[in-house]
Amino acid sequence: MPKITFTNLKEDKKKILVDAFLKEFATHTFDDASLTSVVKSLGIAKGSIYQYFDDKLDLFMYLINECTSTKMKYFKDLKREDCSDFWVFFRLLYSEGIKFDLENPLQSHFLHNLVSSLNSPSIKSLYDDLLNQSVAGFEKMIEHEIKLGLFRADLPIKTMGFLLYKSGVAIQEQMQVFGEINPKESIKNNTPVYQGKVDVLLKTVDDYIQLLKRAFDKEL
Amino acid sequence: MPKITFTNLKEDKKKILVDAFLKEFATHTFDDASLTSVVKSLGIAKGSIYQYFDDKLDLFMYLINECTSTKMKYFKDLKREDCSDFWVFFRLLYSEGIKFDLENPLQSHFLHNLVSSLNSPSIKSLYDDLLNQSVAGFEKMIEHEIKLGLFRADLPIKTMGFLLYKSGVAIQEQMQVFGEINPKESIKNNTPVYQGKVDVLLKTVDDYIQLLKRAFDKEL
DNA sequence: TTACTTTATGACTAGTCAGTCATATTTTAT
DNA sequence: ATAAAATATGACTGACTAGTCATAAAGTAA
Numbered sequence: 001m002p003k004i005t006f007t008n009l010k011e012d013k014k015k016i017l018v019d020a021f022l023k024e025f026a027t028h029t030f031d032d033a034s035l036t037s038v039v040k041s042l043g044i045a046k047g048s049i050y051q052y053f054d055d056k057l058d059l060f061m062y063l064i065n066e067c068t069s070t071k072m073k074y075f076k077d078l079k080r081e082d083c084s085d086f087w088v089f090f091r092l093l094y095s096e097g098i099k100f101d102l103e104n105p106l107q108s109h110f111l112h113n114l115v116s117s118l119n120s121p122s123i124k125s126l127y128d129d130l131l132n133q134s135v136a137g138f139e140k141m142i143e144h145e146i147k148l149g150l151f152r153a154d155l156p157i158k159t160m161g162f163l164l165y166k167s168g169v170a171i172q173e174q175m176q177v178f179g180e181i182n183p184k185e186s187i188k189n190n191t192p193v194y195q196g197k198v199d200v201l202l203k204t205v206d207d208y209i210q211l212l213k214r215a216f217d218k219e220l
Numbered sequence: 221m222p223k224i225t226f227t228n229l230k231e232d233k234k235k236i237l238v239d240a241f242l243k244e245f246a247t248h249t250f251d252d253a254s255l256t257s258v259v260k261s262l263g264i265a266k267g268s269i270y271q272y273f274d275d276k277l278d279l280f281m282y283l284i285n286e287c288t289s290t291k292m293k294y295f296k297d298l299k300r301e302d303c304s305d306f307w308v309f310f311r312l313l314y315s316e317g318i319k320f321d322l323e324n325p326l327q328s329h330f331l332h333n334l335v336s337s338l339n340s341p342s343i344k345s346l347y348d349d350l351l352n353q354s355v356a357g358f359e360k361m362i363e364h365e366i367k368l369g370l371f372r373a374d375l376p377i378k379t380m381g382f383l384l385y386k387s388g389v390a391i392q393e394q395m396q397v398f399g400e401i402n403p404k405e406s407i408k409n410n411t412p413v414y415q416g417k418v419d420v421l422l423k424t425v426d427d428y429i430q431l432l433k434r435a436f437d438k439e440l
Numbered sequence: 441t442t443a444c445t446t447t448a449t450g451a452c453t454a455g456t457c458a459g460t461c462a463t464a465t466t467t468t469a470t
Numbered sequence: 471a472t473a474a475a476a477t478a479t480g481a482c483t484g485a486c487t488a489g490t491c492a493t494a495a496a497g498t499a500a
Contacts, residue, residue, distance in 0.1 A: 004476095031457095032341045035458070035459095045479040046459085046460095047478070047479055048478060048479075049458095119336070121249055132397070155427050155431065159424065159431075162390060162394045166386060166387070169386075170383060173386075178378065178382075204379065207376060208383065211435040215434050215435040228446080228447090254488095264449085265448060266449085266488090266489085267448070267489090267490075270489065442499105442500085445497080446497070447495080447496070449493080453488105454488100454490105455486105455487080456488105457485085457487100458485095459482105459484095460482080461482090462479100463478105463479080463480100465477080465478070466475105466476080466477070467477085468473105468474085468475075468476080469472100470471100470473080
């Protein structure tokens, strides 16, 4: 948690700081991100960071919380019961995610890179925590679908949850590996991750749904 | 490529060196692995490494090549045409992989950790290369199955290849996340990755196949 | 034994970084 | 205007790294 000193800061100064750190962590892993280089480019003293935060990890977790809570707002009106099936809901997660991306490019880039930045050895336990949380979330959804008699019930829910989570991550990694998006460039230009690539992303999501639907749905 | 000096080394000395480095890279990412600490524990001079290899990356790639070529030997008799369908072949890749693991624990641990160790920023391009190679391999197999009329043909092969590759990686990550295997411990004890967990692994592979089969097979 | 080649050495360079702390400046309240 | 509280500073510590290089030792062939 940030210290009171940080909370007391004026909004515009806070934003300048947060944006600079978001950018750093959006382009580096946790270990590779250099607070030294950020304060240099901001023209503030190294010690200031430690007036605001306990340490590097405290700052990093603050950024995670800020961004996820912003993104969650885009999800709050999404309800499974308003959807004809799970996959409609699954797709809505992405289309709302795109809105978040277009309206909060920097935060979106940060979250987009989170999968990579979390790979640092020194924060392995944080990585594990977040992964377990995510997987648990998917497990719950799957359990619900099984209760509705819509998902197959012959396989371990944990396995289904894990694959579903990993597939979600694979979608965004695929966009990058296939060269559809270029985060490095778009961060430089302050443009969203999926700028001009919304259709490609949704097409990819639809393709994944075509695959996963068959894998998860109860056979008819 | 290693220098001639390394090639000239006696086999037993070579093995001691290679094993020590395998262990280091099996327990750290590329950037986090410390050559300094390895030479210290080996009791040899820092400079020796640079009589044997150009640099850290040269050494790392030598280890990758050694281990993959060992593992490939276990695959060389596997032929798709000897299998009734792709999934039998897919499963054989894992059961042969287990043989490799049991007979070459250290090399297996190294390859097992490769997915993680490659995540270092300084070798991003190597990561990309190996990922593209792997995905391309899966694409070819999928293309073949489509020609045989066994896999669905309504989705991009690249997407199918990517998901299949990521699923393969997910299997081993799931084993670790679910606590079935404990690489850190087994490296210490010089035991294979899947020591006593062969059945769990094959069960997991079978579960994944149950999911992927439906996703990829042509509907009947 | 001598001359030559191959191998081994480890102090050293030059660079990185997170985090500290005594001091100085600025802001606020009286 | 003064005292007190809140912020900002940046030189410094301690710890780590890959890679270098002149020198020393060991091995080999005559």
